[in-house]
Amino acid sequence: MTYVSIENEVTQLLEGDNIKIQLSVPQLVEKVLARKEGTLSATGAVCALTGKYTGRSPEDKFIVNEPSVAGKIDWGRVNKPISEEVFASLYSKVLQYLKERSEVFVFKGFAGADRKYRLPIQVINEYAWHNLFAHQLFIRPDEEELAGHEAGFTVISAPGFKANPEVDGTASETFIIVSFEKRVVLIGGTEYAGEMKKSIFSVMNYLLPESSILSMHCSANVGREGDVALFFGLSGTGKTTLSADNNRRLIGDDEHGWSANGVFNIEGGCYAKCINLSKEKEPQIFDAIRFGSVLENVVLDQNSREPDYDDSSLTENTRAAYPIQAIENIVEPSVAGHPNAIIFLTADAFGVLPPIAKLTKEQAMYHFLSGYTSKLAGTERGITSPQATFSTCFGSPFLPLPATRYAEMLGEKIDEYGARVYLVNTGWTGGEYGVGSRMKLAYTRAMVQAALEGELNAVETVKDEIFGLDIPLHVPGVPDEVLQPVKTWPDAEAYRKKAQELAAQFRENFQKFTGLAAEIEEKGGPVA
Template structure:
């Protein structure tokens, strides 16, 4: 079906102009003419997303249907909406888009084309079309001629829901209709809603093909050894995977098949608060013409100030993976050798690095502990303790136990070492202790990946039940066991037990979990 017929079939009428797969130059030109933002001194295009500077979890819905009802893990995260309500909003959305320009990008999700999904993105804004052009996998020459979308995403930030008519929680909405193979987004200009809604769809589809979808970054060494980095936004996935000594496969979303891992995207969406050339040179240098910046404060001459959080802490940069030197452009790698779980611990009690058994890996994967950092979601002003199953619960439509079982099976059949790394605080909780130095975290991660922690002496933590290395290259021995960084030993164990109780309380919600996995968690002392 040609593009015009496709749009008519979806109900579009009276469209002004259709711009399909424009070049980066043209998209930037259109965005400037439309007044959507401005060029910065680096050449990147900067937009202000207004009220919504992060994801809005309470405004995300999945259309309920008998064909998928028993698959979905319904609850606070996966909130159902009726097909009738979806159609009501959709009709009003189509009316809103009459006589407007449409920016269309046809591309793919999934670098391994055996498991990829073709997606048609329809955007109201040229800037958001630039975002999807850079973040997803661009078609090769000739592929557009026979392109048939398996899913459609419509994003119209200017269309705001009416809560009394549309039965939404606010003017913003993200509605995933798996049966109709469509996502509609309105009322929010935050581009992260687009990528995460598509990720949610893949998290539904891939397990049915025997593939574990993962909210993680990945890189590869000179010998082909692959490392995965799991963690919520702000815990360091992008920063730690952008290693100048290793090649980046992807920074956020991957699939793990029996043949190896593959990037779901073709770009990166890096958090840039306090970004500096010295600490994160690869991300710094990736911010150039073609990059979309969100909510960066600039002076009158267009110079960026990444330390200014007046709009949000969640400053972002979206750019293609080939903006990172020596990136793996094909987006694939063999099965991982090392898995790193990242947690920014606001209690200041988790070890900076600890080795996990298979059961502990499944336990911490299901727990997904971190302290949610400011800006990633609306209303978060300081770190908050949170548990997000699979390190990505807002995007996981299936039961977390299913994903964890798949992880356990992958660990069983591969020679992989799993570590828990704390990128948060030491010496006391947030506000008292100090955040772990990035140079130390990098050294610990490097040692884990290079196998330098396999033969060192370990000690078991009495509360968290994990193995702590007694030494690590380029890291002071005294910070490896967190209790030694606190002035008051008794206070440390009090706080450690408080966090342990939270772990155990959270884990009670998981049903049909073996005793071996349950006992792999913290022990109240």
């Protein structure tokens, strides 16, 4: 089937009597309850279950191998190609499937808070609760914007349509397929709502660099003097905790672009993990989960309907989706100036990286490409001791272009705007996991505050002998002896041995990169 006829099918679909366009939050909540797609929590949030898929399905994600993108995509395990013919056939089947549903829900909005660079999107959903999710996670238009809205990209999500791999050419019943020429994301066979969010992020990770904008998987906030900070970090590094600061306003918690104008949030909402959530530890997230929010796979008490955030019987990956306006102390619109400070967070369970270090541009590019943290024993089946884990640019599953493209852009931005870059280790000190202790949060907060306020700009440093990092000798509020890992270990030689083990793993991981990688490693990687 040709693409012209497919476009006609989309037009016909949106003109059907079963199409519900731009329903309000209360209307969508009513639909969710009437259709028995979910229940209300005691706080008024919609609670939905996603069945057997409680997280993303990376093995089922594809990019259509089209002429205009074939030479640009970094094809491999993350970006797997699928033919135009397979996509066209599945697309037609899904659209026909949706035509036969009694109701289909459409949200029109934007990705990108900077009006100059935003992408108009529409999300077509089989489920009302998925449309509510899209309404809360993406940027919502006002009446004038809605009247002139023309989608530049369309997400079509039909969880009830399951592919037949032998017939449809997929890996399983589930599929997440991006067509850049058709500007469509096609999702089927999975009820996990996060696929919609991350698919648009992947799209923006392709489109934004084409306009010389660095797309980033990070949180961002701004101080009272207009100073902007970016926080990169994988799960467990403290990104959410450290970027939530009562003295700074939140720009966004997960996805951003860095243009010639400054930093802007890609999203209009937050998608927070809520396993073990408590009002004491994370009051902003806890209080944001109210009417209109969406809870995924959170267990509710049968009588009180109170969420039990400590219950992981369905999954550890319990989630809450809510508009960013549910958080106090935010920037509206979600745009700000150029970053003054960039923080790379790692939780080093080997206890060898310094609690804070100043990075050169080349070291920043190296650690950006590495995206290092540790997995701890017991977090996954088969892991009995700490393991190094690397996620390129702190977001490898969502990068369609070669990783060095993003690192090169980061280096250019650092040069152009003079951002200071720091590596902050929130992991172990005085020994590896099981021997040493976790870095005190109060110390980490003091170090981050000193970095953001410029107190480390001229401070005296010492060069780390293994990783070549510049370690400040003094940080207000932190004992000097904590700052140099080798001095916190009872056995200096044992420290050096463990540090060299980790350095070797950095080098091994870096072998997968090409292009600028050799120069970046030479100037920014471990020195011993």
